[in-house]
Structures are given as C-alpha cells and as structure tokens.
C-alpha cells in the first residue's frame with residue numbers, strides 16, 4: 001500500500017492565536033488558556049534540533065515526509081513575516097532535508113487565517129477564522145494568497161511547489177483556479193477525490209496526516225512509534241505529489 005506522510009501547520013501562527021475550548025463555558029476569558037480547557041493552541045514551533053530528530057527517524061525507517069508550510073507568520077497586529085525570516089534555522093534544516101530527497105514542500109496557505117479576525121476572542125471560539133480559503137472572501141484574496149505563498153516558498157527552497165494543502169480542509173472553486181494559475185496541480189486534504197481542470201483533488205485515503213502539535217506535545221518519539229507500527233504493514237512511502 002502506498003502511503004504519504006504529511007505534517008501540517010509548519011510556520012502557521014494559528015498555533016499562537018487559535019485558542020478555543022471544547023468544554024462548555026471554557027471559552028470564558030482566560031479559562032481557555034488553562035491546560036484542562038485548551039483544545040488547540042498555544043504551542044511552540046518545532047525547533048531546528050527537533051527537525052533533525054524527525055529526519056533521522058525518517059531515514060531509519062526509509063520514509064519520506066510532505067511538509068505543509070504556511071508561508072507567512074501573522075503577527076498580532078496583522079503584519080506578515082515570511083517563514084524564512086521568522087524561522088531561519090528551521091527553514092535551513094528543512095532545505096537540507098529537501099536536497100537530500102527526504103521531504104516535499106507543500107503550500108499550506110499564506111496566513112492559515114483571516115487576517116484581522118485571527119486574535120482570540122473574549123467569550124467565543126475563533127476557530128472559523130483560522131481557516132484561509134473561505135468562499136465568502138473575494139476571489140482576488142485566493143489569487144493573492146496562493147501567489148505570495150508560492151513565491152515565498154519557491155524562492156527560498158528553489159523547487160517547484162505543486163501541492164496545496166488547504167488549511168482546515170476549507171477551499172472553493174476560486175482556490176482551485178488560483179492554485180492552477182500558480183503552478184499547483186494537486187490539492188490534498190480531507191475531501192472527495194476528483195479532478196477540476198488540470199488540478200487533481202485527492203482525499204486522504206493514502207495519507208497519514210498529522211500536525212506539528214502532536215510532536216510538540218508528545219515528543220518526536222510519537223512519530224517513531226507510528227513508523228514502527230507502519231513497518232509491520234506492507235507500506236511503500238511516497239510524497240503527496242506522488243499519489
């Protein structure tokens with residue numbers, strides 16, 4: 001069986017600002033920041049050292065990984081900082097692994113959120129606004145975000161980025177058209193598999209998708225455990241772009 005490993009949310013500031021609670025009443029003021037109430041963020045970005053650990057696990061198991069990078073980190077005031085400037089040592093570690101053939105870089109949006117509506121709210125969840133490609137946004141926004149994200153990633157990594165992983169499985173026709181225009185030929189997320197124009201939309205049947213969050217919370221041993229499990233199955237690893 002073909003299997004693509006995919007890690008999402010690299011460089012996404014949603015890990016800082018997507019703060020909500022699944023517990024009734026848990027969204028009230030500071031309660032959502034306490035561990036028992038916290039459902040998503042905040043958590044730290046993976047360090048360069050942790051990335052090295054991930055790469056040695058991949059080598060050991062003969063695996064490879066599609067890394068979904070959000071090209072811009074959104075600050076509190078809405079300012080956008082390119083991934084490469086915000087996390088230079090992580091970017092460098094990932095680039096080395098890319099040159100080694102261990103990783104594929106995928107586009108995980110420019111912002112992962114709707115800028116201006118991304119900050120935690122006092123009494124409710126801000127989860128909706130930590131998705132990027134809503135159909136209720138102007139079509140231009142889809143084009144601008146895809147183009148800028150592609151430029152940031154391709155300029156630094158010096159490869160063609162052909163896979164888009166829409167944040168939170170949210171995308172629409174405008175996203176697909178914009179993706180096609182800027183060199184993307186595959187969209188991968190939890191969705192129905194089909195083709196629109198020259199873009200293949202591929203569901204997650206052959207994808208093991210996870211977030212940096214699992215590795216931050218459980219440690220990179222979490223990945224090792226998963227790969228040890230897959231080793232007992234008849235798995236042939238591929239990148240998402242090879243599905």
Ligand SMILES: [Zn+2]
Nearest residue numbers: 008009167168
């Ligand atoms: Zn995401």
